[in-house]
Amino acid sequence: MAGHIQDRWYKTQPDADGKPVRTKTSRHGTGLRYRARYIGPDGTEKSKSFRDREKRLAENWLTNIETDMSRGAYIDPQASRTTFQQYAEKWLSHHGADPNTGFSMESQLRLHAFPYIGARPLGSFQPAHIRDWLKQLDTAGVRGSYARVIYSNVRSVLSAAMDDTLLARNPCAARSVRPPTVDIKRVEPWPAERVFAVQAELPERYRAMVDLGAGCGMRQGEILGIDVDGIDFTAETVHIVQQLKLSRSKAVFAPPKGGKLRDVPLPGPVANALRAHIKLFPPVTIALPWKTATGPLVTRRIIFTGPQGGHVWRSSFNPDSWKPALAAAGIIPEPEEGEHYAAAREHGMHALRHFYASVLLDAGENVKALAEYLGHSDPGLTLRVYAHLMPTSQERTRKAVASVYPGPKEPPATA
Numbered sequence: 001m002a003g004h005i006q007d008r009w010y011k012t013q014p015d016a017d018g019k020p021v022r023t024k025t026s027r028h029g030t031g032l033r034y035r036a037r038y039i040g041p042d043g044t045e046k047s048k049s050f051r052d053r054e055k056r057l058a059e060n061w062l063t064n065i066e067t068d069m070s071r072g073a074y075i076d077p078q079a080s081r082t083t084f085q086q087y088a089e090k091w092l093s094h095h096g097a098d099p100n101t102g103f104s105m106e107s108q109l110r111l112h113a114f115p116y117i118g119a120r121p122l123g124s125f126q127p128a129h130i131r132d133w134l135k136q137l138d139t140a141g142v143r144g145s146y147a148r149v150i151y152s153n154v155r156s157v158l159s160a161a162m163d164d165t166l167l168a169r170n171p172c173a174a175r176s177v178r179p180p181t182v183d184i185k186r187v188e189p190w191p192a193e194r195v196f197a198v199q200a201e202l203p204e205r206y207r208a209m210v211d212l213g214a215g216c217g218m219r220q221g222e223i224l225g226i227d228v229d230g231i232d233f234t235a236e237t238v239h240i241v242q243q244l245k246l247s248r249s250k251a252v253f254a255p256p257k258g259g260k261l262r263d264v265p266l267p268g269p270v271a272n273a274l275r276a277h278i279k280l281f282p283p284v285t286i287a288l289p290w291k292t293a294t295g296p297l298v299t300r301r302i303i304f305t306g307p308q309g310g311h312v313w314r315s316s317f318n319p320d321s322w323k324p325a326l327a328a329a330g331i332i333p334e335p336e337e338g339e340h341y342a343a344a345r346e347h348g349m350h351a352l353r354h355f356y357a358s359v360l361l362d363a364g365e366n367v368k369a370l371a372e373y374l375g376h377s378d379p380g381l382t383l384r385v386y387a388h389l390m391p392t393s394q395e396r397t398r399k400a401v402a403s404v405y406p407g408p409k410e411p412p413a414t415a
Contacts, residue, residue, distance in 0.1 A: 003038025003065070005058050034058045038065055040076060048077065079166050080123025085114045087122060087166065088157045099292045100247050100254065108150045109157075112142055117154070122166045125158070127174035134180065147180035186388055189358035190351050194329065201325035206317070208277035209304060212238070213352030215270035217374050220349040221245045222256055224312050227300040228283050231274055236266045240375065242300070244311060250293040251311060253300060260375045278303065286311050322349065357382075361389050 009028045015021045032049035036058040040046045050058045068074040092106050116133045117125075133154075137147050155172040162170055171177065199210040212218045212226065216238050225244035232239060241261045242253050255261065284305045289295040306312050323341040326332045332344045353374065360370050367390075371382040 003036060003062050005055065005062070006035040006037060007033060007055075008035060009033050009052070036062050038062060041069065041074060042076070046077060075123060075165055075168050077123065081121045082166060083118060084120050084122060084125075084157070085118030087161055088113070088118075091157055091160050100245065100252075103248055105153050108153055112137060112140075112150045113154050122158075122161050123168075125167065125171045127171045127177050130154075130171045130174075130177050134177075137180070143180060145182045148182050151179050185346075187354050187357075187385060189354045189389065192355075194331065195352065195355055197329040198325045198331070201328040203321055205277075205281050205307070206304065206312075206321055208273045209349070210352060211270045211273040213349055214355045215267050216264045217353050217356035218264070219243065219257065219353065219375070220314060223349070224304060224314060224317075225253055225300070225302065226304070227302050228278075229301070231266070231271075231303070233266070233271055233275070236268075236271065238264045238266050240264060244288075244302075244314075246315075247289070247291070247293045247295075250289070251313070252289045252291060252293060252295060253298055254291045256375055258375065258377050260377060262372060262375050264373050274303070281305065284309055318348070354386075357386050358389050361386060 008031065009025055010022050011025050012020050012022050033052040034050040034055050035047050036050065037045055037047045048058075048061060050061075065074065088109055092102060092109075095102055095105070113133070116136055117129060120129060134147075134151065137143075137150070142150065151172070155170065158167060158170045158172055161167040195210065195214050199207050202210065209223050212223045213220070218226070218238070218240060221243035222240050225242045226238070226240075227242075230239045230241065239261075240256055240263070243256050245252060245254050247254070281304075283301040283303050285299060285301050286305075287297050287299045288311070290298045302311060304312050306316075319341060323332065323344060326344060326347055327334045327341065331347055332342060335341050357370060357374065360373070361367075367383050367386075368379045370386070371379040374382060376382045
């Protein structure tokens with residue numbers, strides 16, 4: 001058995017003849033009687049106290065500690081009293097993720113995890129606590145993909161706590177814990193008529209954005225951050241190497257999503273639209289931090305600018321220009337006087353990427369090339385999102401098999 005058990009109520013000391021005699025201590029009858037003590041893997045003494053008549057429990061506790069040490073499953077009782085919030089904040093500080101991703105994780109945990117499970121010691125977590133927390137999130141209206149992301153962040157923190165031997169098992173891994181459900185909706189691309197109807201309703205200085213979204217598959221942040229060096233009219237190529245995004249509510253230049261730089265073919269009509277745009281609205285030199293609000297300043301000659309000559313804030317562009325264009329094109333209703341436009345997530349600028357993907361697939365482009373143009377890290381993701389848009393191969397299969405069969409290809413005439 002690891003360690004030993006101290007009886008605080010009795011002590012053994014020699015009598016006048018030198019014989020060991022068991023005598024009462026000054027603490028006899030008060031407080032917890034037994035203290036189980038052992039030396040942990042870190043070289044420091046650990047202990048736990050037990051009441052009178054619980055010596056057997058103390059012995060079993062030490063035996064379990066010894067067993068856990070021998071099979072590498074030992075959890076420091078003192079360290080396991082660290083709360084979820086204390087550990088999560090420390091973990092976030094050296095998580096190593098993209099800084100902006102770290103900011104988002106910190107915000108999500110602070111808003112939706114710490115108020116519910118932040119004060120709970122890591123060693124006390126049970127699957128029931130995660131189930132209760134998920135139910136509270138759902139009651140608070142936090143659902144779908146956003147709730148799934150928050151859950152994934154909590155699971156990552158608890159997994160790290162396991163790696164650091166502060167937690168014996170991850171309660172999120174229990175079979176009874178089910179992640180928030182996400183309703184999978186089939187992408188329904190806009191028809192070309194809708195794309196050009198919305199474009200016609202946008203202010204003139206923003207219309208070429210639609211050409212880059214629908215004609216090159218670019219994300220909104222990539223469109224807002226495109227500069228003159230990114231458009232190669234001679235090579236008929238768009239170099240997508242940056243985006244304009246927010247870092248702690250401040251605009252920054254940053255690499256594209258996932259850090260995936262890419263080159264996309266520049267179709268002739270899109271090139272013509274960009275030439276006309278640049279002639280009407282000359283590019284403006286903008287200096288912004290790189291990646292984070294405290295990053296080094298970088299200077300870019302961006303193509304799309306606001307009426308005052310600065311970069312375009314998506315937080316203003318979406319409600320002030322994009323949604324009015326959607327309403328004018330009959331896609332969303334006009335708001336009542338004094339009201340805001342209704343949420344229209346499925347009709348955001350991302351719809352232009354879906355249109356781009358549908359056009360390429362309909363033309364027979366392969367999924368691997370489409371994934372590269374869209375900036376997806378995995379063609380499997382592209383296939384999962386857009387597989388239903390691919391032209392059917394059934395007729396091609398029938399013709400291919402029929403072509404190798406001997407004899408007449410037409411059915412026999414009926415009598």
